Amino acid sequence: MHDSIIITAEPNSGAMTSSPRERASIRRCIEPHDAQKLHSAAGRWVVAGSVLGSGAVFLESSVVNVALPAIARDFHVGVVGLQWVISGYLLTLSALMLLGGALGDRFGRARVFAIGCVTFANASGGCALAPSLFALVALRVVQGAAGALLVTVRNEGGRAGGEGARALRREAVATHTGADALVRGTSRHE
Secondary structure, eight states: OOOOOOOEEOTTTOOEEOOHHHHHHHHHHHSOTTOOOTTSHHHHHHHHHHHHHHHHHHHHHHHHHHHHHHHHHHHTOOHHHHHHHHHHHHHHHHHHHHHHHHHHHHHOHHHHHHHHHHHHHHHHHHHHTOSSHHHHHHHHHHHHHHHHHHHGGGGGGGSSOTHHHHHHHHHHHHHHHHHHHHHHHHHOOO
């Protein structure tokens, strides 16, 4: 946790002052220790990795729809079984997003992102080799949990509130709108 910040006003000056320790505490609140500068090479890799990770998670939520006829044929299942293949992933992903953010805050975003990447990739490979519908649904649930770790790494701007939170909301709306338009535009068969 951060130190308490107390800024005092000097009598009859009207100006706000703070000690060097308080200014350092304010700086820690605004600039987290693990933040990378975007103009550095490391910062660009962090942004590219988080965009690719969250993009893979959102793409996975819709790309399985293409494989549903083959899944139904291979596992001899109806609509209810196929619904579990889709819902197992989406329910787990949406239910664990907040927990993933909290884990990132507690254990470090880089560590949580790495665990999410490895788990998501292994679960994806397991889905391709699943021998039964039960195994496929179980692996989709694991995929959703790992996806929640990947997506929530980008929540850093909303912690301080104010303009950072508004900017994060604008980015999220733009990302989801663009992804939705892309998926809808490519899935139409005219």
